[in-house]
Amino acid sequence: MLLRKASLQISSFVSKNCTIMSVETAKKIAAYKAVDTYVKNRHVIGIGSGSTVVYAVERLAERVQNENLNIICIPTSFQAKQLIVANKSRFQVENEMHLSDLENHPEIDVCIDGADEVDCHLNLIKGGGGCLLQEKIIASCSKQFIVIADYRKNSSYLGEQYKNGIPIEVIPMAFVPIKNRIEKRFGGKLELRMAIAKAGPVVTDNGNFILDWINFKHNLKWEDINREIKMIPGVVETGLFIKMATKAYFGMQDGSVKEQDPTLNNSN
Numbered sequence: 001m002l003l004r005k006a007s008l009q010i011s012s013f014v015s016k017n018c019t020i021m022s023v024e025t026a027k028k029i030a031a032y033k034a035v036d037t038y039v040k041n042r043h044v045i046g047i048g049s050g051s052t053v054v055y056a057v058e059r060l061a062e063r064v065q066n067e068n069l070n071i072i073c074i075p076t077s078f079q080a081k082q083l084i085v086a087n088k089s090r091f092q093v094e095n096e097m098h099l100s101d102l103e104n105h106p107e108i109d110v111c112i113d114g115a116d117e118v119d120c121h122l123n124l125i126k127g128g129g130g131c132l133l134q135e136k137i138i139a140s141c142s143k144q145f146i147v148i149a150d151y152r153k154n155s156s157y158l159g160e161q162y163k164n165g166i167p168i169e170v171i172p173m174a175f176v177p178i179k180n181r182i183e184k185r186f187g188g189k190l191e192l193r194m195a196i197a198k199a200g201p202v203v204t205d206n207g208n209f210i211l212d213w214i215n216f217k218h219n220l221k222w223e224d225i226n227r228e229i230k231m232i233p234g235v236v237e238t239g240l241f242i243k244m245a246t247k248a249y250f251g252m253q254d255g256s257v258k259e260q261d262p263t264l265n266n267s268n
């Protein structure tokens, strides 16, 4: 389905004085900018998950084909693995675009991934697609972690625009005590993420459940909170990516790509 999305006709429309890009076009221009800027021949590349990454893998395969690059791709999910396999075949780069893993390539040059929300310090909420654990592992093994997103993800603080909550991956047997502890300690509400085309909860690529923490307070000390939540037995990982990103590219409605750097501390 995500692949089909990538091949959708990219649309834009012209209002009185300016061109308004569609969300899909915004994702695409951010993804292309990141791949064109950061990917070099012989790089080991972490491939994130989600609908924006679809465009990044497409561009990656296109560059491998056009520029005779030789690269190694490390997926962050089942979806990412499928994307790599599909684009190797689509661009006929079977021998130049290699699928690998952390056992063979524990050091990654650059990881390119989407985000659900990015704050002005480049802290992220990730895991809207349920792939946060492998995404965080791969990002942590990468020299550079580049975020690609459309303009809707560009916020001043976490929770400003993204209302689906902070995902927390948990061991299934512990979801009730973890939910109760976090609600009591920090407030807000944790909801067990339910599947859509299956009865019962979402089960991650790692066989775990996801609790989505909604209605949390704003401007919390995310580094401390992340550390404290991770200490709760049964918590596998959180969707809080704090001080991890090197750079974010946002595709904007006017067709430009906005760059955000952690050192700039830009706010909107």
Ligand SMILES: O=C(CO)[C@H](O)[C@H](O)COP(=O)(O)O
Pocket (backbone or CB within 6 Å): 048, 049, 050, 051, 052, 053, 113, 114, 115, 116, 125, 126, 127, 128, 129, 130, 131, 132, 135
């Ligand atoms: O963290 C993720 C998946 O676990 C994705 O990167 C995040 O949900 C953004 O996805 P999209 O590019 O579809 O907006």
